[in-house]
Amino acid sequence: MLPVCVVGLGLIGGSVLRAAGAAGRAVWGATTSATDADGARAAGFTVEADVDDALRRADAEDALIVLAVPLTAMSDVLRSVSTFAPGCRLTDVASVKGAVAEAVRKINPYARYVGGHPMAGASRSGWVSGSAELFRDAAWVVNTEDDVDQEAWSEVVRLALSCGAYVVPSSAAAHDDAVARVSHLPHLLAAVLATVGVDGGPLALALAASSFGDGTRVAASRPELVQAMCEANRAALLDAVDEALGRLGAARGSLASTGGLAATVNAGYLARRELEQHRSAARRTVQVDLTAEGALAKLRDLGNQGGRLTSLEGMTATLRIV
Amino acid sequence: MLPVCVVGLGLIGGSVLRAAGAAGRAVWGATTSATDADGARAAGFTVEADVDDALRRADAEDALIVLAVPLTAMSDVLRSVSTFAPGCRLTDVASVKGAVAEAVRKINPYARYVGGHPMAGASRSGWVSGSAELFRDAAWVVNTEDDVDQEAWSEVVRLALSCGAYVVPSSAAAHDDAVARVSHLPHLLAAVLATVGVDGGPLALALAASSFGDGTRVAASRPELVQAMCEANRAALLDAVDEALGRLGAARGSLASTGGLAATVNAGYLARRELEQHRSAARRTVQVDLTAEGALAKLRDLGNQGGRLTSLEGMTATLRIV
Numbered sequence: 001m002l003p004v005c006v007v008g009l010g011l012i013g014g015s016v017l018r019a020a021g022a023a024g025r026a027v028w029g030a031t032t033s034a035t036d037a038d039g040a041r042a043a044g045f046t047v048e049a050d051v052d053d054a055l056r057r058a059d060a061e062d063a064l065i066v067l068a069v070p071l072t073a074m075s076d077v078l079r080s081v082s083t084f085a086p087g088c089r090l091t092d093v094a095s096v097k098g099a100v101a102e103a104v105r106k107i108n109p110y111a112r113y114v115g116g117h118p119m120a121g122a123s124r125s126g127w128v129s130g131s132a133e134l135f136r137d138a139a140w141v142v143n144t145e146d147d148v149d150q151e152a153w154s155e156v157v158r159l160a161l162s163c164g165a166y167v168v169p170s171s172a173a174a175h176d177d178a179v180a181r182v183s184h185l186p187h188l189l190a191a192v193l194a195t196v197g198v199d200g201g202p203l204a205l206a207l208a209a210s211s212f213g214d215g216t217r218v219a220a221s222r223p224e225l226v227q228a229m230c231e232a233n234r235a236a237l238l239d240a241v242d243e244a245l246g247r248l249g250a251a252r253g254s255l256a257s258t259g260g261l262a263a264t265v266n267a268g269y270l271a272r273r274e275l276e277q278h279r280s281a282a283r284r285t286v287q288v289d290l291t292a293e294g295a296l297a298k299l300r301d302l303g304n305q306g307g308r309l310t311s312l313e314g315m316t317a318t319l320r321i322v
Numbered sequence: 323m324l325p326v327c328v329v330g331l332g333l334i335g336g337s338v339l340r341a342a343g344a345a346g347r348a349v350w351g352a353t354t355s356a357t358d359a360d361g362a363r364a365a366g367f368t369v370e371a372d373v374d375d376a377l378r379r380a381d382a383e384d385a386l387i388v389l390a391v392p393l394t395a396m397s398d399v400l401r402s403v404s405t406f407a408p409g410c411r412l413t414d415v416a417s418v419k420g421a422v423a424e425a426v427r428k429i430n431p432y433a434r435y436v437g438g439h440p441m442a443g444a445s446r447s448g449w450v451s452g453s454a455e456l457f458r459d460a461a462w463v464v465n466t467e468d469d470v471d472q473e474a475w476s477e478v479v480r481l482a483l484s485c486g487a488y489v490v491p492s493s494a495a496a497h498d499d500a501v502a503r504v505s506h507l508p509h510l511l512a513a514v515l516a517t518v519g520v521d522g523g524p525l526a527l528a529l530a531a532s533s534f535g536d537g538t539r540v541a542a543s544r545p546e547l548v549q550a551m552c553e554a555n556r557a558a559l560l561d562a563v564d565e566a567l568g569r570l571g572a573a574r575g576s577l578a579s580t581g582g583l584a585a586t587v588n589a590g591y592l593a594r595r596e597l598e599q600h601r602s603a604a605r606r607t608v609q610v611d612l613t614a615e616g617a618l619a620k621l622r623d624l625g626n627q628g629g630r631l632t633s634l635e636g637m638t639a640t641l642r643i644v
Contacts (some may be wrong), residue, residue, distance in 0.1 A: 119529055139531075170525060173497070182530040183533050186533040192590065193590075202626065204504050205504075211505050212581075215508040219591055230577075231581055231582065233352050246517050248570070251565045255560060268538070271519065303528075306525060
């Protein structure tokens with residue numbers, strides 16, 4: 001297994017460091033946060049003096065580099081990678097993929113980059129909140145475009161699997177559309193709901209029960225992180241917001257005219273049931289030979305159908321799909 | 323303590339029956355659901371043969387009647403109350419108060435009716451889901467208009483307190499505005515979010531993590547109940563939906579033009595913090611003499627400030643307020 005160099009040791013980066021270490025890999029990290037560095041060192045991990053040192057070591061030891069810095073810091077770190085470790089296999093854990101891929105194309109078009117996104121909670125943060133088990137049985141998107149460096153792709157998949165996650169193969173564009181709907185829109189709706197609720201004054205707060213608590217929970221996330229991830233996914237998020245505005249506007253129109261909300265409420269009920277059924281659905285197994293023509297397209301197709309890559313042995317990927 | 327007759331033995335009615343019984347009151351119930359009736363009888367409770375019988379007994383034993391039927395059945399049951407127990411103190415547990423008060427005014431303008439609303443979860447249902455502890459430390463709104471029958475009001479407050487809840491004194495209109503914001507709007511937004519998410523196909527479902535799960539949880543509630551409670555609170559809900567549409571539209575405009583979401587995200591973050599601070603705030607104690615002039619108005623004011631009535635001894639109410 002390749003050694004792993006993790007840049008950024010917050011919730012996600014810190015958990016990757018722990019999980020990859022627990023899987024038996026050589027691991028080291030770097031971070032500009034003294035708090036996170038102290039925490040990681042106290043837990044027995046190697047934290048290099050600075051990001052440049054960590055990248056130099058990655059270059060020397062042919063490590064897989066994992067960028068786990070905030071989106072706003074990504075371009076700076078990519079420049080450092082270009083300088084100190086341009087030939088290393090490279091991935092990231094950012095919550096949008098198109099914008100990072102675009103930055104990589106601009107800064108180092110020859111990088112052996114494969115975008116990744118482990119789907120783990122965002123309402124806590126920092127090294128202290130991380131865990132080697134954070135990714136256990138979680139989805140970890142690995143970008144699977146036709147022009148991907150297949151060897152780097154395999155290494156990123158192996159990292160995700162060794163962290164206990166399953167891999168969802170997906171293009172950057174399909175990923176960004178999906179997370180706009182199921183991650184970024186929820187953050188915006190939670191913010192709007194929290195604001196409208198609190199506008200109702202102390203009585204509204206006093207009467208707020210679980211529906212309001214659940215619906216506003218992610219509004220407690222660090223606002224600069226939410227803002228950065230939503231803004232970085234602008235085009236896809238605009239589409240999702242427009243659909244939400246259209247549906248909420250239709251509910252408003254129906255309530256005002258006929259007084260009826262059956263269409264809105266029933267559609268939501270059926271959709272939520274679909275989510276629950278998707279989660280509990282029985283899955284069959286499919287194997288994909290990575291050396292076959294069109295293998296990457298097939299993986300993307302399976303990912304679009306909700307397929308989960310659960311093992312990679314040699315050149316054979318095994319997926320479980322509904 | 324007055325005996326209590328509960329009509330409707332679902333989640334809320336069944337829990338009132340259990341909690342009032344556990345508090346040492348004589349209790350009996352009635353329901354048109356054979357499943358709920360069987361469950362209540364199996365647990366050792368008296369379930370009368372039909373609603374009319376239960377109301378006749380309430381009349382004979384001067385009981386407090388608690389209507390815990392769906393909103394759609396409320397008018398029918400109110401007519402039965404008029405026929406069989408017109409003089410009894412009467413309350414309900416419906417999630418909107420203006421519409422029920424209006425129905426009472428039409429069907430039995432002389433009813434000794436005081437509206438109530440225990441704020442307990444709605445995503446489960448039926449006798450089987452209930453518990454004597456459902457209302458422990460929960461808010462129970464008791465309508466406190468100037469023309470209220472003060473003796474009936476006191477009995478409803480005592481019922482709520484004996485079920486372990488604290489009482490929030492409020493007018494029907496203020497209650498309905500508040501729950502539109504913190505209960506009915508969350509249901510509509512959850513329905514919209516669930517629908518937009520599922521429109522993203524299996525990939526979106528595969529990537530849905532806790533933000534989507536939390537944001538859509540109440541969409542799993544029984545749709546006919548959600549629809550009835552939202553539709554019955556039409557005017558207040560329209561205001562809340564309009565505010566939500568305005569705020570989401572502003573976010574959309576800002577994202578499309580400058581690309582910035584700081585205002586939306588920060589407002590939501592601060593609002594959620596306000597909710598959390600409200601919940602954990604230290605409270606001081608205020609006493610209200612119910613025989614004093616303007617006592618009911620004072621109680622409503624305190625309720626509007628998030629005050630909680632926690633005891634009623636003789637004619638002295640004690641409230642805890644931030």
